[in-house]
Amino acid sequence: MSAATTDQSTAEVTINGTVRKFDGPPHTNALDFLRSQGLTGAKEGCAEGECGACAIMVARPDESGGTRWTSVNSCLLPAAALDGGEVVTSEGLADGDSVHPVQEEMAVRGGSQCGYCTPGFISSMAAEYYRPDRCEDGFDLHALSGNLCRCTGYRPIRDAANALGLPAADDALAARRDRPAPSARATDYQRADTATGKIGRYRRPATLAEATSILSQDPEATVVAGATDWGVEVNIKGARAKNILAVDRLEEMRGIRRTESFVELGASHTLSELERELNGSIPLLGKLFPQFASRLIRNGATIGGNLGTGSPIGDTPPALLALEAELVLTSVRGSRTVALADYFTGYRQTIREADELITAIRIPLPLSPLTSFQKIAKRRFDDISSVAIGYAVDIQDGMIAKARIGLGGVAATPLRATATEALLEGRPWTLETVHAAAETFPAEGTPMDDHRASAKYRTAMLRSSLERFYAEQLSHPAVTSKEVN
Numbered sequence: 001m002s003a004a005t006t007d008q009s010t011a012e013v014t015i016n017g018t019v020r021k022f023d024g025p026p027h028t029n030a031l032d033f034l035r036s037q038g039l040t041g042a043k044e045g046c047a048e049g050e051c052g053a054c055a056i057m058v059a060r061p062d063e064s065g066g067t068r069w070t071s072v073n074s075c076l077l078p079a080a081a082l083d084g085g086e087v088v089t090s091e092g093l094a095d096g097d098s099v100h101p102v103q104e105e106m107a108v109r110g111g112s113q114c115g116y117c118t119p120g121f122i123s124s125m126a127a128e129y130y131r132p133d134r135c136e137d138g139f140d141l142h143a144l145s146g147n148l149c150r151c152t153g154y155r156p157i158r159d160a161a162n163a164l165g166l167p168a169a170d171d172a173l174a175a176r177r178d179r180p181a182p183s184a185r186a187t188d189y190q191r192a193d194t195a196t197g198k199i200g201r202y203r204r205p206a207t208l209a210e211a212t213s214i215l216s217q218d219p220e221a222t223v224v225a226g227a228t229d230w231g232v233e234v235n236i237k238g239a240r241a242k243n244i245l246a247v248d249r250l251e252e253m254r255g256i257r258r259t260e261s262f263v264e265l266g267a268s269h270t271l272s273e274l275e276r277e278l279n280g281s282i283p284l285l286g287k288l289f290p291q292f293a294s295r296l297i298r299n300g301a302t303i304g305g306n307l308g309t310g311s312p313i314g315d316t317p318p319a320l321l322a323l324e325a326e327l328v329l330t331s332v333r334g335s336r337t338v339a340l341a342d343y344f345t346g347y348r349q350t351i352r353e354a355d356e357l358i359t360a361i362r363i364p365l366p367l368s369p370l371t372s373f374q375k376i377a378k379r380r381f382d383d384i385s386s387v388a389i390g391y392a393v394d395i396q397d398g399m400i401a402k403a404r405i406g407l408g409g410v411a412a413t414p415l416r417a418t419a420t421e422a423l424l425e426g427r428p429w430t431l432e433t434v435h436a437a438a439e440t441f442p443a444e445g446t447p448m449d450d451h452r453a454s455a456k457y458r459t460a461m462l463r464s465s466l467e468r469f470y471a472e473q474l475s476h477p478a479v480t481s482k483e484v485n
């Protein structure tokens with residue numbers, strides 16, 4: 001990140017190769033800004049991250065030091081967050097009269113009818129087209145999991161995706177991947193809201209020390225990371241912040257650090273970055289990531305933001321509780337480490353002080369070998385959990401040496417199923433043990449009725465969950481090597 005913070009009332013963004021100035025109110029999202037510039041390809045379908053009609057590509061740093069074209073929901077992203085950044089919209093993909101290969105395939109294979117969703121599909125598809133390892137893996141259709149189409153049907157879109165070859169040797173966006181992404185510019189953007197006349201401020205400091213100092217002077221400042229939660233608050237609930245403190249690009253809060261005793265995940269690393277860089281090395285998280293929202297959301301959403309919401313139905317807490325994770329909370333007073341099990345104190349309440357940031361999540365080593373992440377939701381992808389359960393279990397000589405179970409969606413806070421853990425530990429890993437534990441398991445929570453699920457359904461899901469976990473593990477080497485009975 002560049003060191004100097006500049007006071008300014010305009011932000012500069014390179015869009016499709018041309019520098020454009022943003023000077024709207026700080027709550028303006030990137031979609032509205034782009035459309036105000038005449039770039040009307042990206043559309044508003046839902047304004048809450050559900051449809052992908054607003055997808056664009058942004059240049060983000062790759063772990064190899066180059067650039068990764070990353071698709072994001074422009075309806076959720078604050079326009080000011082693009083200051084100093086590079087964006088490519090569906091308009092920028094065509095080269096004069098020559099359409100881009102992604103556009104060509106979508107056209108010839110009938111991937112578009114009314115066309116409302118098409119620029120969003122094109123952007124998500126183009127980001128996947130430029131994924132460096134696509135040539136080995138083939139097109140990952142999950143790259144389109146955040147894009148909805150209501151009239152074409154998905155088969156022609158899938159055909160277009162699967163027909164894509166590799167970028168041509170002279171493809172400028174492919175070549176751009178070899179150079180570093182623009183470093184996130186330190187920004188102090190201030191502008192009056194034309195509707196209210198009130199000044200709004202968007203600050204992205206250069207360092208963590210600067211960020212904690214801002215927060216100590218103004219603990220009321222609104223901390224924003226990937227804005228996948230915050231953007232919905234702004235668009236749907238009309239939330240307006242006087243002072244935004246953006247922490248998504250702070251280097252000290254990004255990356256993965258490994259020691260002999262723990263793996264530390266930077267709170268501002270996005271879920272996609274963690275998914276890619278952990279590459280299955282924490283298997284429980286590897287099972288969680290694909291079930292979290294969509295690729296578009298995971299490209300923006302941070303792990304710190306998921307814990308920052310304090311939500312009882314966030315997906316990372318059940319998994320992180322099972323992994324016995326700790327949080328590093330940092331303020332001007334220094335850093336403290338707290339167990340995630342002690343973090344949640346009530347409905348959307350936590351022990352985090354107003355001037356503290358979640359800076360990292362630590363996962364202790366060694367990891368228990370038997371793991372599962374069960375997400376019960378109305379849709380398989382791109383939905384919030386009704387119930388989520390994370391398991392991490394260690395079997396030694398056919399006996400349950402350690403059981404850790406995290407629950408979400410069954411109480412006012414995420415919680416550990418400590419009574420069930422105690423009941424399992426020291427017993428043989430058999431269906432009999434599992435059935436006995438399943439009887440008391442539902443009593444761990446106080447499920448309630450809401451629009452996602454009834455209390456009765458949630459209770460039933462808990463009761464069947466342990467048996468499902470047992471069945472999932474039948475062929476696990478830790479189980480088969482020391483069979484009981």
Ligand SMILES: Cc1cc2nc3c(=O)[nH]c(=O)nc-3n(C[C@H](O)[C@H](O)[C@H](O)COP(=O)(O)OP(=O)(O)OC[C@H]3O[C@@H](n4cnc5c(N)ncnc54)[C@H](O)[C@@H]3O)c2cc1C
Nearest residue numbers: 049225226227228229230293302304305306308314315358
């Ligand atoms: C369409 C859609 C689908 C979704 N699906 C899922 C899903 O499947 N599972 C799920 O769990 N969630 C889901 N979400 C919710 C959201 O994407 C996640 O909670 C995400 O992890 C939030 O991260 P963020 O970086 O975008 O947070 P932001 O929106 O930037 O911030 C969220 C909150 O956390 C606080 N915060 C952010 N970073 C920090 C920090 N470092 N320290 C302290 N406080 C901080 C902010 O002040 C704010 O209150 C979905 C959202 C949408 C729009």
Ligand code: FES
Nearest residue numbers: 045046047052075
């Ligand atoms: S407009 Fe629907 S995801 Fe952005």
Ligand code: FES
Nearest residue numbers: 113114115149150
């Ligand atoms: S082509 Fe009409 S919504 Fe997709």
